[in-house]
Amino acid sequence: xxxxxxxxATLPSFDNIGCIQEDPGTPGKYIVSPVYHRDVMVEKEDxxxxxxxxxxxxxxxxxxxxxxxxxxxxxxxxxxTGRLLPVLVTYLPQDDGRFVLxxxxxxxxxxxxxxxxxxxxxxxxxxxxxxxPYVGYARYPGWITRDWDPxxxxxxxxxxxxxxxxxxxxxxxxxxxxxxxVRRDDLVCAFVKHTRRSHRYEAIFWxxxxxxxSRTEIVRKFLQLALPNLKTRIII
Numbered sequence: 001x002x003x004x005x006x007x008x009a010t011l012p013s014f015d016n017i018g019c020i021q022e023d024p025g026t027p028g029k030y031i032v033s034p035v036y037h038r039d040v041m042v043e044k045e046d047x048x049x050x051x052x053x054x055x056x057x058x059x060x061x062x063x064x065x066x067x068x069x070x071x072x073x074x075x076x077x078x079x080x081t082g083r084l085l086p087v088l089v090t091y092l093p094q095d096d097g098r099f100v101l102x103x104x105x106x107x108x109x110x111x112x113x114x115x116x117x118x119x120x121x122x123x124x125x126x127x128x129x130x131x132x133p134y135v136g137y138a139r140y141p142g143w144i145t146r147d148w149d150p151x152x153x154x155x156x157x158x159x160x161x162x163x164x165x166x167x168x169x170x171x172x173x174x175x176x177x178x179x180x181x182v183r184r185d186d187l188v189c190a191f192v193k194h195t196r197r198s199h200r201y202e203a204i205f206w207x208x209x210x211x212x213x214s215r216t217e218i219v220r221k222f223l224q225l226a227l228p229n230l231k232t233r234i235i236i
Contacts, residue, residue: 001111001141002173004119006180008137013098014130017061018054020101035061036127037210057097058132062089065209081219088204088222093134093193100136104128107142135205138177139198144169148203150217170199 018032034051055061066086103110105124112121130136146153147163154160161169174195194201200222208218 001119002176003180004122005137006177008101009181011101013100015097015099016054016056017058017099017130017132019127019129032130035129058092058099062092062205062209081216084219084223085204085208085215088208088219092201092204093132098133099130100133102129102131102136105142106139111141131205134194134198134201138194139202140170140173140195142202144173145199145202148199148218148221149207149211149214150221151211151214170196 014032016032018035020030021033023029023031032054035053035055037050037052052064053061055064066089103122103125104127110122110124111119112123114120144161144166146160147155147166155162177195178192203218203221208215
């Protein structure tokens with residue numbers, strides 16, 4: 001999978017954040033169009049789709065999606081999320097004005113393999129978009145970052161990998177991606193800067209910004225990692 005993703009690194013970079021779509025006026029030509037996001041709510045079967053952008057900078061994109069109102073779910077943690085999420089966003093790498101292609105569903109359900117485990121294809125690539133490199137081709141696959149979405153990760157389940165196992169898988173994947181990119185110095189630099197922290201970047205940039213059910217728990221996870229003696233009850 002790392003070798004497959006390294007192929008995306010050979011594509012030209014883009015000047016904007018947005019979805020890749022065919023130009024209506026020029027068949028065969030593709031442009032960066034607005035970004036489409038689903039309003040993910042557990043209780044909704046047909047989530048609302050919003051179109052925003054395209055964006056010239058990552059700062060513009062992040063500002064659009066960090067406007068989280070205080071309250072709403074009636075807990076002190078939810079109230080804190082609206083104030084702490086913009087702080088977490090500052091942890092992301094600075095925007096360098098270069099954006100790369102990202103697969104919208106980079107998870108196991110969209111990867112085709114043969115009987116030997118060799119990757120033969122990637123499905124569900126509609127609404128593929130451009131993003132900063134730290135959440136683009138250089139990031140980890142979703143199935144080895146499950147522990148960074150606390151709402152869905154069940155460490156006690158026999159069907160889940162432990163955090164120790166997921167850390168080992170991430171280390172192995174990062175090493176393989178480095179080998180796949182080693183022929184070009186600029187790509188190796190992107191790997192060194194981003195891949196080994198991409199599970200944290202993904203938790204902020206993708207999950208916390210776009211999934212309301214997961215947002216508060218991700219903010220809680222980061223804060224408790226930073227302050228391990230923090231009590232559940234907080235006042236801000």
